[in-house]
Amino acid sequence: METGQSGRADLPASLRDFRTEYRARVIGPWYNGFVHLAFVVLGSSAVIGAALSFVRNPTWLDWLCLPVTFVLANLVEYLGHRGPMHHCFRWMGLMFHRHTHEHHQFFTDQWMTCRSQKDFKIVLFPAVMLFFYLGVVAFPIGVLLYLVHTRNTAYFYVAMATFYFMSYEVLHFCYHLDDDVWISHLPVIRALRRHHRIHHRLNLMLKYNFNITWPISDFFFGTIYRAPQAESAREPAAIAQESAPAAQT
Ligand SMILES: [Zn+2]
Numbered sequence: 001m002e003t004g005q006s007g008r009a010d011l012p013a014s015l016r017d018f019r020t021e022y023r024a025r026v027i028g029p030w031y032n033g034f035v036h037l038a039f040v041v042l043g044s045s046a047v048i049g050a051a052l053s054f055v056r057n058p059t060w061l062d063w064l065c066l067p068v069t070f071v072l073a074n075l076v077e078y079l080g081h082r083g084p085m086h087h088c089f090r091w092m093g094l095m096f097h098r099h100t101h102e103h104h105q106f107f108t109d110q111w112m113t114c115r116s117q118k119d120f121k122i123v124l125f126p127a128v129m130l131f132f133y134l135g136v137v138a139f140p141i142g143v144l145l146y147l148v149h150t151r152n153t154a155y156f157y158v159a160m161a162t163f164y165f166m167s168y169e170v171l172h173f174c175y176h177l178d179d180d181v182w183i184s185h186l187p188v189i190r191a192l193r194r195h196h197r198i199h200h201r202l203n204l205m206l207k208y209n210f211n212i213t214w215p216i217s218d219f220f221f222g223t224i225y226r227a228p229q230a231e232s233a234r235e236p237a238a239i240a241q242e243s244a245p246a247a248q249t
């Protein structure tokens, strides 16, 4: 019998059925979540390291490319999530389906965590997405910067754009780990997990907390969820319940 968050056994039947059907249909017998995660982290790290190794004597203007790319990536993350990941646009229906119909149905705010490494598949982008991202987002703009600006700017851009992709994947992965995993207790991760957990409430997912990484754009667009006072007072009890020891089955 599948248990839910932190070993709870009261997983709703509808959610259990959805997960069982999804796993049988989508997750192949050879899939390994640790290999998937390692591919994302090692592949991204290799690109970042290679790009930075080409930087020579950067000026302050070259360095400026790093924070500018970071902020722009945060905006793109926000708009992509608020737009095509939650609204069905032409040509981007797959993104909408995978995120809204699958990820948000598989994980709700009360049932947020992977039950085994196989469930990493519903958190991480498909592995091929790294090549797509590098080929469509990182390299073409990097080449453009190389041609019209400086080579250092181009390499800094590729490094930061790739780092952002990797941090999106790794942070999102951390949000869907069990509450009792050590990394979940780090203060920054705790705060970001809470931000993302609220986004997983089905009645709030179209309105609040669209940044998966740092809620910078959420702050500027005014879409950080502020809980009513009564709800804030109730929250510690709810979290305590989710962290309760495994129920006997
Ligand atoms: Zn999520």
Ligand SMILES: [Zn+2]
Pocket (backbone or CB within 6 Å): 081, 085, 086, 099, 104, 199, 205
């Ligand atoms: Zn979402």
